[in-house]
Amino acid sequence: MQLHDLARALNLSQPAENPHVTGITHNAGWVQPGDAFVAIRGARADGHHFLAQAAERGAVAVLGEGLPDGLTSPLPYLTVPDARAALADAAAALSGHPSRQLQVVGVTGTDGKTTTCWLTVHLLRSAGLACGLLSTVGYQLPDGQTRHFPAHFTTPEAPQVQATLRALVDAGAQAAVLEASSHALALERVRAVAWDVAVWTQLTSEHLDFHGTLEQYFAEKRKLVERAPFAVLNLDDPWTAQLMHLGPHVTYGEAEGADWRASHLQERHDGLHFRVDSPLGELQAILPMIGRFNVHNALAAMAAAARLGATPSQLLAGLASFGGVPGRMELVPGGQGRRVVVDFAHTPPSLEKALSTLRATTPGRLIVVIGSAGGPRDPSKRAPLGEVATRLADHAIFTEEDHRDTPLQQILDEMAGGAAGRSNYELIGDRQQAIQRAVQLARPGDTVLLAGKGPEDTLERGDRTVPWNEVAEARAALAQLSGDPA
Secondary structure, X not given: OEHHHHHHHOOOOOOOOOOEOOEXXXXXXXXXXXXEEEEOEOOOOEHHHHHHHHHHOOOXXXXXOOOOOOOOXXXXXXXXOOHHHHHHHXXXXXXXXXXXXXXEEEEEOOOOHHHXXXXXXXXXXXXXXXXXXXXXXXXXXXXXXXXXXXXXXXXXXXXXXXHHXXXXXHOOOOEEEEEOOHHHHHOOOOOOOOOOEEEEOOOOOOOHHHHOOHHHHHHHHHHHHHHOOOEEEEOOOXXXXXXXXXXXXXXXXXXXXXXXXXXXXXXXXXXXXXXXXXXXXXXXXXXXXXXXXXXXXXXXXXXXXXXXXXXXXXHHHXXXXXXXXXXXXEEEOOOOOOEEEEEOOOOHXXXXXXXXXXXXXXXXXXXXXXXXXXXXXXXXXXXXXXXXXXXXXXXXXXXXXXXXXXXXXXXXXXXXXXXXXXXXXXXXXXXXXXXXHHHHXXXXXXXXXXXXOOOOOEEEEOOEEEEOOHHHHHHHHHHHHOOOOO
16 A cells, blocks of 8 residues: 555545555564554653664654654654554555454453353354454464464554454455453554444453543443444443443343343253343253353353344354353363363452352362462452452462562462451462462362463563463373373
8 A cells, every 4th residue: 555545544634755555563663664653652652762763674654643842754754633543544444444344243341251252253153154253362263273463462453453354354254253352442452443243241340550440441341332333231230221322232131121131040060051032032052161150151142143143043053062262261171080170260250250150069179279460450459359269269379470570479468468367378479389289289079260360371470471371280280190290
């Protein structure tokens, strides 16, 4: 695309120069020859101070909200009203607006997003649609193989989102399901996505270090519902009342009046059995998952898939054949009578759900390994995590979880401070040792929950980032019980 064409797509004045633009980024270190560089004024640095580096790496143009006094640009400079919005809009234009060629479902909320995304993709594929996925676990083309972004893309930015959507279209996808986090919505990473359906799971306190207040957190998430022409809303979530006036929608939940309503729920050895009263009629569903809260995720996925054309028989067959989500109530094999479960639960409400679910189906003791993130990330949730862990588990082990620049002992002490006088816990800073200790404590009939990391593949220890695989660590700890060198 020529720079003049890009300027026209962004409704900007035509620059004098007209180089060929092949890509776009806001990180000078990621610039490839032919890229346009977007100079964003961030909380820590102003991208305008990296113009020379971007030019040296081969950038051909700059987009920004105006040059600071005393600075000149070595490249053609396009002034935009909002740099992050321009990054998203330009990325979509350079990729050919791929989301316009797909049916796109977006899922947002505090808990349940990832599971709902994976369920929705599975239901759409069961209905015969070639479907792709973009979630925190990774992304999938229609072939179903999970892929991961390079390590430096810890969260996909707008160019990576658009590039992935383009890859989906090129691979023959007809639909896509995207996990829309509050950060992605606030920082315009998914701004230029043409949504068809928005799914709202629920809202609890999270990421207040970034958003400031719960109300602002809600305001960012509601953008997805505002931007989509149709929404699937959780009637059991009190925040939904503020969303229902935004446009056409259906509701789901266990409450009276829900369009997709679950009842007669039974937790059996082969999974969750429940009845669904829906716009498509009464359905008898089986979902091979642990945890009654997953019924809500299933209802949301069913409603979204039905909106895109899935039939009742396709929905029921899809639910019954669902294989689960990595790191979400994932059962680790080889327990020798013990049940070891890996789950991403890292907030007090999600940890309470996970422990309550496992308690209901555990004949023996319940042991939990849990940590809390460092840095500025919601230190207020550390004590509540400790309270939930010691109240609902027979034994809790507080350990590391991406403590970054916060002293680990400080985090462990704050978690222990939430134990409210209970003594059924211990502090083990090294997560590998904590997992080994939990498995060694467990006897046949006991359940061990490894909470917080889920499918994440790195662990941040101070200023170091090390590879991590929670399931592999659990397998290794179980293998030690039998003397298996594996």
